[in-house]
Amino acid sequence: MAGESVQGLELGSVPTVNTGSTTSAAPTIHAPGLDDLPLQPDLEQWRRLAAARANALPWPLPTDEAWRRTDPRLFELDSMPVHARLSRRTELHEHPWDSFFDAVVELDGHGWAVRDRSGVVDPARLWIAPLEEVLRKDPALGSNFTGLSWPEVPWERHEWTALAHTTAALVVWVAPAQRFERGVFIRIRRPEGSLYCPWVLVRVEHLSVLHLVLSVEGRGDARYVENLWWSVGAAGQLRLARLQFGEGAASMQYLRGRVERDASLDLVSAQLGERAVRSNLAVDLAGPGAQARLGGAALVTGERHLDQRTLQVHSAADTTSDLRFKVAVQDQGRSVYRGTVAALRGAVRISGYQRNNNLLLSPGARADSLPGLRIDADDLTCTHGATVGQIDPDELFYLRARGIPEAQARRLILEGFFEEITSRVAMPDLREGLRRTLEQDLSA
C-alpha cells in the first residue's frame, strides 16, 4: 500500500535528488490521512471526526515553509459563513456544452441535480448519488479512497474543514467494463458570500472508461474548497478535464487520486479564474503499468494569485507519468508552482516526467517554479525542468513581419504556448471552447 512505503521518503521542501540512500531517519511530520480515518456509512460521525482533525491542526502562518510564497491570509475560511448542505432538486440550468455528455450534474447555491441525457444513469452502470447513499448501499466502496496520503501533500486544515462542512458529497461510480466516452459533465456554480465545499468521489471500476469534465464558475467573493478524489481500477481509463473559471473568490482544490494496474489517468486542468487559487494535485501510480498524463494550462491576470502543487507518486514498477504545466502571467499576477516526482522503493523501470513553463507577459508579473524529484528506487528515468521567460522578441518580430499586428501576434504565440495542453482535450467542441476562452481572456 502506498501509505506504508511512503514512510521511507525524506521530507523537506527544497527539491532534492536522492538516489538510493535510506532516509527513514529523517524527521517526519505525519499528517493523518484517510488511512486512519476510513470513510464509513455513518458519515455524520465521520464528519465530526474530520472536524476534530481540522481543529487539531493550526492554520498556516505566512512564515511556514509551504506558505512562504502564498499568503495564507488569502484563504482564511472562517471569514465567511458555512454554506447550507445542498439537497437534491429536479430542475437544471441549460448550458451549451450539455449536449456533448451522457449525464450532467449541476451544483449551485440552492441544490444539486442530475440530468440523465442518454438513459445511462443507473446504480448498475453509471451511479451518480450522494456519498451517504452510496456508502449505505455499498460500504466497501469507501475503501477505494484510502491511502491517498503522502508526506509531500500533508492533509491541511482547510481540507479537513471542507470535508467536515461539505456542501454536497457526490459519487460518480462506473461499473466494470463500461464505456462512457461522452461521459459526465459536473458543473459547479458556486454562490457568493459563503464557504462552499463540494466533494466529488470518482471510482472507475476495472476495464471501464469514463470521460469527466468538471467546471467551476461564479461571481463575487466566496471561499471555495473542493475535494476531488478518484480511483481508477485495473485497466480502466479516466479522462478528466477540470476547468476553473470564476471571478473574485479564494479557491482551494484538493485533487487526490490513484491509478491501479494498467489503468490510466488523462487529466487536463485549466486555471482561468478566481482571485486566489491554491490547487493541490496528487496522483499515485499504484499498480504496475499504471499511467498518468497531466496537463495544466493557467492564465493569471490582474492581481490574481495562483499556487499550484503537484505530486506524482510512483509506488509500483513500470509506471509512467508525464506532467506539463504551463502558466502565463500578466499584469501584476503571481504564479507559484511546486512539483515533485517521487519514486518509491521497488518502483523500478518507471518513467517520470515533469515540466513547468512560465511565460511572463508584463513587467509586473511574477512566477516562481520549484520542480523536484525524490527518488528511492533504481533503474528509472525521471526528468524535470522549469522555465520562466518572456515572449521571444524574434518570434514576435517574425509574425509582425508577415503583417500580423503586435497584439494579435502576442495572442497567437500565447495560444501556441498553451496548444500542447489544449490539444489534449478529447472533445472537439470543448477543446475549441477552451481555446476561445483562453483567447478572450488574453485579449481582455
Add this chain to the structure above:
Amino acid sequence: MNIAPLLEIEQLHAGVAGKEILRGLDLQIYPGEIHALMGPNGSGKSTLSNVLMGHPAYEVTHGTIRFLGRNLLELPPEERARAGLFLAFQYPVAIPGVTVARFMKAAVEAVRGREQVRAAALLHEMRETARWLEMEESFLNRAINEGFSGGEKKRMEIFQMLLLRPRLIVLDETDSGLDVDALKIVARGVHRALGPDTGVLLITHYERILNHIPPHKVHILLEGRIVKSGGPELVAEIERRGYDWLRESAAATS
C-alpha cells in the same frame, strides 16, 4: 517615362546594441529589377534586411528609407508587410504550437484585408502552393518551422512569400544550405512572384542562385557601405578574387 523607385535608401546609418554596422548605405531599386547584394560575413547584409523590415532591436541613427514613396522608418513591421515588403529570413524562427495554416490565415487576412479572404478558398490556395513547392500538405498542420530541416525552413519562407504577394522581396541567403533541387524550386517560386511591378533584393554568397535568378545589378557591401556596384560580371569577379581587393580600394576612397 518617369518611373518612381520601389525602394530608395539614402545615407543609411544603423546599428544594434550600440554598435554602428551600416555606415552610409545608398541603394535604389526600381520596379521589375533584381538586385543582388553580396559581401563578406559580418558586413551588414542581415542588418540591412532587419532594418528594412523594422526589427525593434535595430536603431537607425541617420538617413532615410522610402518604400513606394512612403517613409518606411515611420511604420511598424506589420505595416511594412502590409505595404508590400517581404523578408525571407536568413534564420527563420520556430513558433511552438502555432500551425502554418493558422499563422498564414492571420497573415493573409492582415495583408490582403479580412474582407478579401474566404477561409475555404485560402485553404485551397495554401494547399495548391504547398504542392507547387513540392512540400507535403501536412506541413500546413505543423507548428511553424518547428523541427523543420534547414531547407524546409527556406522553402517555407518562399511559401509565405507566394501567399503574401509582395512588391519588394528581400531574400536573405535563402539559397544557403539548399540542395540542387530545392534551389531550383526556390528560384521557380521567386520567378512566380515576379512581375513588372515587383523588385527583388537577393542577398547571397553564391553565384549558383544568380544563375537561376539573373540580377540586373550587383552590389558589394563592405563594412556597412556599398563599395562597388556593377552588372552580373561582378559576381564572377568576386568568385575569382574574393573581397580583399575591394577592401583596399574602399580604404583608398574613404
